[in-house]
Amino acid sequence: MKVTPDFSRKIIHVDMDAFYASVEQLDNPExxxxxxxxxxxxxxxVVSAASYEARKFGVRSAMSSVIAKRNCPDLIFVKSNFDRYREISAQVREVFYEFTDKVEPLSLDEAYLDVTQNKKGNPSATLIAKEIRARIKEKTGLNASAGISVNKFIAKVASDINKPNGQKTIPPEKVLDFLEQLDIRKFYGIGKVTAEKMYKLGIFTGADLKAKSLEFLAEKFGKSGSYYYYVVRGVHNSEVKPNRTRKSLGAERTFSENISSxxxxxxxxxxxxxxxxxxxxKSKVAGKTITLKIKxxxxxxxxxxxxxxxFISSKELILEVxxxxLYQEKMKDSVRLLGISLSNLNTVKRKKSDNTEDKREIAVQLKFEF
Structure with missing residues (x-):
């Protein structure tokens, strides 16, 4: 992979603020x-989403409800309404398409947008993001935050900086400095376990990560090592994919009581x-790889x-695998959750478009309005 970063694109990552909780507060003024x-x-x-008022008490998504209530005794629990969340999500995406057709949804509440060429003819991705957020507020009554930069990785990291109801632009000329100063815990794709491992290796910031060789990172982190090596140098060539191919499909259940039988x-x-x-x-797909999830x-x-x-798609064959x-090895404890997912799907891989992007020198690219 080429180590020289591509600064010719203008990518926006839009993330709705505390989406599920905000929808509930929108619909229920009390x-x-x-x-x-x-x-x-x-x-x-388990907490699916927490309002910002709840987050002040340390309440977070995926947290046990018992712990959440302990942190915030006045916490109010609301049942999820995904039909309503999908309805609002569709309205938000309509706003996105007012500006560009290059929209890659990640979930109901976030998406990447490539606005290098856009329907408004606006050369400033920063101003476009501001207008998108204003239109979302006008259309849905909800707040969104945004990150703006030269690739998806940096845009996603940036969208979290001025939350809630804010945005952050990392222009081309500041990308490398931004990455070097970034706390390793803020790197998208580096979780708690990996961060702890990096700390033990003396890696605390992007600059520390950048100082390590490709061979060193590959040895310590396997395939992910290559990703870390390039991304800290501003190299992340993943394009915004308007038609994301589904890679897996699954379902899981948490039980009211632990199961040991x-x-x-x-x-x-x-x-x-x-x-x-x-x-x-419903999706008209089948898969070859079955994964059993046990919590x-x-x-x-x-x-x-x-x-x-x-490829299989019938419940009988899925259950058989x-x-x-399940019987592959003995359970080490009682179980609170089981899940099955199917991957290696028979979705047709789209042919990649010929990459004919202008490979101008960085000095020229820095003149682009951001």
Whole structure:
């Protein structure tokens, strides 16, 4: 891969602020200004989303509801309404398409936009992001934050800097300095475990990461080492893909009580396989790789996978492989969650367009208005 970064693109990452919780506060005025979470309040509940009022108490998504309530005794729990979230998400995407057709949704509440060439003829990605956020507010009543830069990686990192209801531009001439000064924990794709490993290796900032050789990073982090080596140098060539090909499809269930009997687990897996069969039929896809996800009582996670020689989509065949994976080794503890996912799908791979981008020198690219 070429180490010279491409500064010719203008990418925006738009991220709705506390989306699910904000929708609930929008629809229920009595919840505005109060600490709320979307999720179950039971002992087995998990927080799906937290309002900014709740986040002040350390409440975060994926947190146990028990811990969330302990952190914030006045916390209000609201049941999720995904039909409503999808409705608002569709309205937000309509705004995106007012500016560009190069939109790559990541989820209901965030997306990448390539505005290098845009429908408004506006050369400033910064001003476009500001206008997009204003249109979203006007159309939905909700706030969005944005990150603007030369590639998807930096734009995503930047969108989190001035949250909520803000935006941050990292122009071409500041990209390398920004990455060098960035705390390693802020790098998208570096989680808590990897960050701890990097700390032990003396890597605390982008500059520390940049000082390591490709061979060193590959040795310590495998395939991810190459990604870290290039991304800290501003090299991230992934294009905004308007038609993202689905890579996997799955379903999972958290149980009201821990399960230790494999017989009961099989019954739950049967229901999950039925749900996947429905989703596969709706998406008109099939897959070859089946992955069983197991979350134990202590929240440790284990996955077991198997790839077969043919595509499957029926619940019977999915369950047959899942059953094999279940009995692959003995359970180390009682189980609180089971999930099945199907990957290696038979989705048609789109032919990559010929990359004829102008490879001008960085000195020329810095003249672009951002």
């Amino acid at each position: 919840l505005r200004g109060k600490p709320i979470v979307v999720g179950g309040s039971s002992a087995r509940g 494999e017989v009961f687990m099989l019954k739950r897996l049967e229901h999950i396989a039925e749900e996947i069969e429905r989703r596969l039929a 134990y009582r202590d929240f440790t996670l284990q996955t077991r996978s198997k790839t077969i020689d043919y 899942a059953k094999e994976l």
